[in-house]
Amino acid sequence: QVQLVESGGGLVHPGGSLTLSCAASGFTEGFTMGDYAFSWFRQAPGKDREGISCISPGDTYYEDSVEGRFSISRDVANNVAYLQLDDLKPEDTATYYCAAGLLSLCISMGEGDYDYWGQGTQVTVSS
DSSP: OOOEEOOOOEEEOOOOOEEEEEEEEEETTTOOOGEEEEEEEHHHHHHHHEEEEOOOOOOEEOOOBBTTEEEEEEETTTTEEEEEEESSSHHHHHHEEEEOOOSOOOOOOGGGGGOOEOOEEEEEEEO
């Protein structure tokens, strides 16, 4: 059972930056982090959870509202996925979730494509 633990959230001023981390463990024997797609979702108060970025064995994806400001990466050797958040805006305020699925491409940002989820980390952007 893959387990995901997010960290790095916090309170930041508009224009500021944060780095979110997602530590992964418990991969099925024969599989590594590199075999999985890792995605970041976020849920703002009163809104549905939305997928904003993905990194897979074959590609990466950014939702339009974060492209150019956020950057996804991963350290396969240490089983950690990252989301660098730059130029943060108040509308980026949300709980951010890491998710993993055995996908070769970021073909979908549907929640049902991901089998494993972290508990979330809060990002608040406010002056």
